[in-house]
Amino acid sequence: MTVYEIPSTPKTLLHRIVQFRMPVVLALLIVMVTVLTDGSFAKPANLVNVARQISFEALIAFGMTLVIVTGGIDLSVGSLVALTGVAAALVMRATLDTPPAVCISAGLMAGCGVGALFGTTSGIIVTRFSIPPFIVTLAAMLIARGFAFIVCNGQPVYELPKDLIYLGRGFVLESAIGRVLPVPVLLLLLGFAGFHILLSRTVMGRRVIAVGSNEEAARLAGIPVRRTKLLVYMITGGLCGIVGLLQDAKLMAGDPKVGEMWELNVIAAVVVGGTSLFGGRGTIAGTLIGALIIGVLNNSLNLLHVEHFWQKVVLGLVILLAALLDAALRRLGRR
Secondary structure, eight states, X not given: XXXXXXXXXXXXXXXXXXXXXXXXXHHHXXXXXXXXXXXXXXXXXXXXXXXXXXXHHHXXXXXXXXXXXTTOOOTTHHHHHHHHHHHXXXXXXXXXXXXXXXXXXHHHHHHHHHHXXXXXXXXXXXXXXXXXXXXXXXXXXXXXXXXXXXXXXXXXXXXXXXXXXXXXXXXXXXXXXXXXXXXXXXXXXXXXXXXXXXXXXXXXXXXXXXXXXXXXXXXXXXXXXXXXXXXXXXXHHHHHHHHHHHHHHHHTSBOTTTTTTHHHHHHHHHHHTTOOTTSSOOXXXXXXXXXXXXXXXXXXXXXXXXXXHHHHHHHHHHHHHHHHXXXXXXXXXXX
16 A cells, blocks of 8 residues: 655745745835835935834844743833933943043943843842732833932933944944944844844753743753843843943933833834744744834834824734734644
């Protein structure tokens, strides 16, 4: 009796569709908005602007990906950007008499230190007291925002080193390649490479995925679950410190009001990129694509002069549709 094998091509094709669904969505979105804006979206200056705009939130989203893959969430990131930015600005203003590199480095260490401290504290409370991350980071969000206003008396911090502006508004090798690669975008690319390797090629990355997939099984396998969770919150807080300094460089001021609602955009980028809110699944590449989708959508709505409150409606619908599409394709792929 001859046994015939069922061809595997349809299944392979289906799996490829599932795997590359978000890049396809991004490509279709770019084509659509280019047509709707009569080519305005595709102008080089606008594309560079979009890349610069998404770089701040996308950097934080890389850390948020690690947090969500472990089954957690961090609602404090927007407030931490404000607090770390103010802390960095105060330190830089106090060290203006030192060389610019020293002054900016001191501000960066202060911002990252404050962010990492808040992240570590949230991680300790989540892991030691088994309090849901939503509650812990919601409290951290309010505390950080309050401190951001307290330490600067509610007023933006000015008198920052003039060389700082290069980090927020400058371009890499501008004399050679022109105004093509903003400094924040270069940092985004470096962050993408580093976190992609961290999550997909290192022991730490495997631990993060294992903890999110089955925490008890990970503990029985000898994985330090508490330490792993603690590290992802600390890393995310440190990233907020870097972005806080970049925001200072962009505005040339430490403003306690920045970062409002950033946590929602960051989480949206991670979820639209295919990371599961239940943990155990996610990629840094997917998060970058999700951030690009959110950035392209926001920019195109502005170019189309869509009113602000309708932009929120459209953004919410896109996030919901992306989640539904992700669920449907994954269910289809398991058949």
